[in-house]
Amino acid sequence: xxxxxxxxxASDPHAAREARKYERPxxxxxxxxxxxxxxxxxxxxxxxxxxxxxxxxxxxxxxxxRLVAMVRDGQVLLNRREGYVPVDSQNLVRGxxxxxxxxxxxxxxxxxxxxIFLGAREMRALLHGxxxxxxxxxxxxxxxxxxxxxxxxERANQTVVGRIQSxxxxxxxxPDNKRMHQDILIPSEHIxxxxxxxxxxxxxxxxxxxxxxxxGRVREVLGDRLQPGMEVDIALNSHGIxxxxxxxxxxxxxxxxxxxxxAHKEGRKDxxxxxxxxxxxxxxxxxxxxVFCERRGDHWRLIVAIADVSSYVEPDSALDRxxxxxxxxxxxxxxxxxxxxxxxxxxxxxxxxxxxxxxLACEMQIDDRGAIRRSRFFEAVMRSHARLTxxxxxxxxxxxxRRARDRHASLVPHLESLHxxxxxxxxxxxxxxxxxxxxxxxxxxxxxxxxxxxxEPVERNDAHRLIEECMIAANVAAARYLYxxxxxxxxxxxxxxxxxxxxxxxxxxAERGLSLGGGDDPRPEHFAxxxxxxxxxxxxxxxxxxxxxxxxxxVYQPECSGHFGLALEHYAHFTSPIRRYPDxxxxxxxxxxxxxxxxxxxxxxxxxxxxxxxxxxxxxxxxDEATRDVETxxxxxxxxxxxxxxFDGIITGVTSFGVFVVLEGMYAEGLxxxxxxxxxxxxxxxxxxxxxxxxxxxxxxxxxxxxxxVVRVDIDDRKIDFDPVSEPVSPxxxxxxxxxSGQSASKKRGAKKKAGKKAGSKKxxxKKRGAKKxxxxxxGAKKKAxxxxxGGRSRTRRRG
Numbered sequence: 001x002x003x004x005x006x007x008x009x010a011s012d013p014h015a016a017r018e019a020r021k022y023e024r025p026x027x028x029x030x031x032x033x034x035x036x037x038x039x040x041x042x043x044x045x046x047x048x049x050x051x052x053x054x055x056x057x058x059x060x061x062x063x064x065x066r067l068v069a070m071v072r073d074g075q076v077l078l079n080r081r082e083g084y085v086p087v088d089s090q091n092l093v094r095g096x097x098x099x100x101x102x103x104x105x106x107x108x109x110x111x112x113x114x115x116i117f118l119g120a121r122e123m124r125a126l127l128h129g130x131x132x133x134x135x136x137x138x139x140x141x142x143x144x145x146x147x148x149x150x151x152x153x154e155r156a157n158q159t160v161v162g163r164i165q166s167x168x169x170x171x172x173x174x175p176d177n178k179r180m181h182q183d184i185l186i187p188s189e190h191i192x193x194x195x196x197x198x199x200x201x202x203x204x205x206x207x208x209x210x211x212x213x214x215x216g217r218v219r220e221v222l223g224d225r226l227q228p229g230m231e232v233d234i235a236l237n238s239h240g241i242x243x244x245x246x247x248x249x250x251x252x253x254x255x256x257x258x259x260x261x262x263a264h265k266e267g268r269k270d271x272x273x274x275x276x277x278x279x280x281x282x283x284x285x286x287x288x289x290x291v292f293c294e295r296r297g298d299h300w301r302l303i304v305a306i307a308d309v310s311s312y313v314e315p316d317s318a319l320d321r322x323x324x325x326x327x328x329x330x331x332x333x334x335x336x337x338x339x340x341x342x343x344x345x346x347x348x349x350x351x352x353x354x355x356x357x358x359x360l361a362c363e364m365q366i367d368d369r370g371a372i373r374r375s376r377f378f379e380a381v382m383r384s385h386a387r388l389t390x391x392x393x394x395x396x397x398x399x400x401x402r403r404a405r406d407r408h409a410s411l412v413p414h415l416e417s418l419h420x421x422x423x424x425x426x427x428x429x430x431x432x433x434x435x436x437x438x439x440x441x442x443x444x445x446x447x448x449x450x451x452x453x454x455x456e457p458v459e460r461n462d463a464h465r466l467i468e469e470c471m472i473a474a475n476v477a478a479a480r481y482l483y484x485x486x487x488x489x490x491x492x493x494x495x496x497x498x499x500x501x502x503x504x505x506x507x508x509x510a511e512r513g514l515s516l517g518g519g520d521d522p523r524p525e526h527f528a529x530x531x532x533x534x535x536x537x538x539x540x541x542x543x544x545x546x547x548x549x550x551x552x553x554x555v556y557q558p559e560c561s562g563h564f565g566l567a568l569e570h571y572a573h574f575t576s577p578i579r580r581y582p583d584x585x586x587x588x589x590x591x592x593x594x595x596x597x598x599x600x601x602x603x604x605x606x607x608x609x610x611x612x613x614x615x616x617x618x619x620x621x622x623x624d625e626a627t628r629d630v631e632t633x634x635x636x637x638x639x640x641x642x643x644x645x646x647f648d649g650i651i652t653g654v655t656s657f658g659v660f661v662v663l664e665g666m667y668a669e670g671l672x673x674x675x676x677x678x679x680x681x682x683x684x685x686x687x688x689x690x691x692x693x694x695x696x697x698x699x700x701x702x703x704x705x706x707x708x709x710v711v712r713v714d715i716d717d718r719k720i721d722f723d724p725v726s727e728p729v730s731p732x733x734x735x736x737x738x739x740x741s742g743q744s745a746s747k748k749r750g751a752k753k754k755a756g757k758k759a760g761s762k763k764x765x766x767k768k769r770g771a772k773k774x775x776x777x778x779x780g781a782k783k784k785a786x787x788x789x790x791g792g793r794s795r796t797r798r799r800g
Contacts, residue, residue: 009052017601026062027052029070029607033086036076042083073611074110074133074153091136092150096618099128101178107134107147110614112495112557116147125149125210128179129156129240129618152207156618159203159219160184161237163716166196173202173216177238177629182213190217199223199230201237231633232332239626242326243337248318253341256312256348260356264311265381271361272383275414276305278351279388279467286329286338287351288576290359290384291470293417299373300366300421304474305382307349308358309577310587313340315603324612327619329579332630333444338579345578353387360587362474362574366421370428375477377590386411393463418466425469433525434567437548442667444634452638455667471575472566478574478586483560487589488604490582490613491572494554494563496522501550507687508546512539524567539730542703545652546689555617556582558609582616585609632718635668639720640713646725651704654691656684659700661708661722670720672700672708677724704728 009027012018018025027035035051036043043051045067054060067084070076074094076084087094093116095109103120105128117140118126126132131154134147162175162184171186176199184202186194194200202216222237223230236243276290290305313319323339330337338345351357361380365373386408395401396412397419405412429436440457447453475492482489497505499520506516514533518526527547534540551565556573563571574590577583585604592602604612653660658673674682677700680693689702700706706729708722 014600014605017603017605020601021603022062024058024062026054026059026066028605029066029075030605032066032070033075033607036084036086042079042081042085044081044083048084071151072153073607074131074151075607077133077151087133092133093136093147094133094153095131096156096614097123097126097128097130097132099123099126099179099181101181103181105181107132108617110557110610112493112555112559112561114145114498117144118147118149121210122147122149123181125208126152127155127157127182127208127214128177129622130154131156131614155204155207157204157240159201159237159240160216161199161201161222161234164191164194164196164198164200164218166191173200173218175238176234177625179625180238182208184214184216186216186218192218192221194218194221197224199234231630232335235332235626235630236337238629239622241330241337241622241626242322245341246318246322249322250341252318253343256344258343258347260348260358260381264358265356267379268358269361269378269380271303271305271359271380272356274303274382275385275411276303276351276382277386277388277411277414278353278384279390279393279463282389282391285336285350286345286578287384287387288578289467289471289474290351290382291418291467292414293421293470294414295417295420296365298367300417300424302364302366302421302470302473303361304364304470304575305351305359305361305380306474306575306583306587307351307578308360308379308587309340309344309349309584310360310591311358311379312344312349313584315588319344323584324581324615327581327616328623330623330626332627333634334446334450339581340578349578351382351384353384356381356383360590362477364473364477366424366473368424370425370431372473372477372480375481377478377481377594379591379594390461390463390467393466394461397466398462418470419462422462422466422469425473426465429469429566430528432567433523433528435524435527435531435565437531437544440667442631444631452634455635455638457667472568475572475574476568476570478590479560479570479572481593482572482586482589483570485593486599487593488558488599488602488606488609489572489589490556490558490585490609490616491560491570492554492563492582493557493559493561493571494565495552495561496564497550497552504687505547505550508689509543511688512543514543524564528567539703541650542689542701545702553621556613556620557617558606558613580616581619582613585612629718632669633715635666636713636715636718636720639666639668639670639710640715643710643713646707646709648705648707649722651700651702651706651728654684654689654700654702659691659706661706663708668720670708670710670722672706672722672724676722698727699730700728701730704730 009031012028012031014028014030018028032048035048045064049060049063052063054063067076071078074087077087077092079085093107093109095107097105097107099105103123105118105123105126106115107118108115116134116136118134126149130152132149133151133153135150137146137148140146160173160175160180162173165172165174169188171188171191173184173186175184184204186202199222200218201220201222203219204214204216206215208214222233274292276292278287278290280287288307292303294301313323319340326339329339340349351359359380359382360377362375362377364375367373392404393415395404396408397415443456443458444452445454445456479491502522509516509530514530516522516526516530531544531547534543554563560570562569572586573580573583574586575583577587589602647663647666649661649663651659652662652669658671660669660671662669674691678693678696678698680695680698682691682693684691691700707725709725710720711723712721
């Protein structure tokens, strides 16, 4: 029997890809979206099928499934009349919900741009992380775009962790994650023995609606309270981070073996004799990248070899689906939840020393001004010559430690070349105006019982910066290559600060005798120039903090619109495919092209990249929030042993209800509530980032030093409360506002006393006048009452 033919429009840009993927292909998503745009009005399923000429049941079913998938991914919306509408029309915006503990929320649009505000009423039907389509309804009173819920595309939360509360036979679970602004109702038949006050994991049976809160059932009881060792488990469940491997994923990883097969090495460039080395932290277990550098005539030759994860993780395989679901590895203190099974992340894919490994290499020629003259990508097999640490490399290159240099004598010349290239790249970074924020990270160390022993700062040295510059160069080369080849890909995009934050920053800087250049559209170099101008000033840390908070968060998206913070036009994540899914996609795109594949033949299109980019941005935020939660709990546990102790700290946040203080050397943050400050009325200045006492003139300003006493630690709520022990010490000088000039304190007191007497005499006179007026009113009221008694009606009775 002759094979039945499908109907592919000749003008479909992805016809070849659809024909390759399906036995009987139909029009691609892009073609269907174009059809809806051209029509300019909603089209029904029947109308679309007729327009595409689909005349048999199999092809019509394929169209139905494709439209369902497009609705699920938020590309089209099905209206009440069963008509399909493109989401990027009729003021419809697709994005992810970021909930606020106070009940309102925002939608972060997939296509970027200003967030859309959702009021408490709209948020009743939603939970943090849900993907939605909203209709822009106008501007709220603060000038923000406001929206109304049109469609829920994807529910982000299937389980929630929190504390059980029971009262009069009614049970609720109060979520541990404060962004989960709705309690979960637990019917008695689903309480599963959980008692009041216990921490449990609940499965959501019914998602919230405008009329009903979410309903769930207890799946697991974790314990009676937040005990040591439970912190990570609670964070994983609270933030919905996948952490258990499906059986098919473990089986797929095991089937790949532990050694690189000889057949997989064929056709690759052999780099095994090249002294590539990995440079990581002491506790690192997965090694993504290895580097080599040498001087060649008038340029540097840099090779960055990256673990070739894409050779093992095929698109739409069990490994790929689970890696995409996780999005990123999550690094907690003392524990890692990897994106890939350890058989791959720490074994077959990891660039462990003295073993053969597959890699995707980027070779670059870099001139003496730090510019990449040319670059190329190729598949290779390599053998790491050493697993070095940042401490070792810094000892060899900076401290010139003789023992360390002798131990790695054969590698020292190449490391010296790397250090020389680093200095060139670092100068280029400063020249282009990249913004360098000098932040301090804390590392939590545990004792033998798993309790927090110390909290120490992580000191960054030239070895950290050296690797960072090499990775940035490789990321730039990857982004340029994909952009030039017009491949669908995910770029790492960092937008500039929004206009409203710029205005606040400029006001803040003006108060300190500084300015931010660039007018309405400042560039990174203008921010860098302001930070340099702050230089060694006592308030440099304060200035840096305010400028850092004005920045937007970097995201993944298919539009290559640049990285503001790094001052780069093209930027993508290429160097960590073991722990980041976007890097794996970048590898696939590069491999597709260097093997001769055309962009239109690629397995992914622009719509896929929009969807995956949004998901990966979400998983990154999710990982950051979970890690921050766990670190906060560990710090609370550590501070429990220090209640009553006094510490020096720095004010790192100022709000209308108090100031947040980070303890020096401890890196634990707590709140000095406004009621703990000296008896005064304090006015909050949001632009100046300070609280000002109306009577005393005392100022509590961002960046001020303040000695505090630990008065309370609440692990369950992750809160530390401080009381001030001394007045704040400001790097700007005295922490009191200046009084009016030309008046001594005694003169002011005298003037105040005189004004008080004058006011008192005025009050007496006013009181007398008020008494006369009251008597007159009383007399008039009696006359009116007499008149009503003679036949008139009161106004009150007429109304009621």
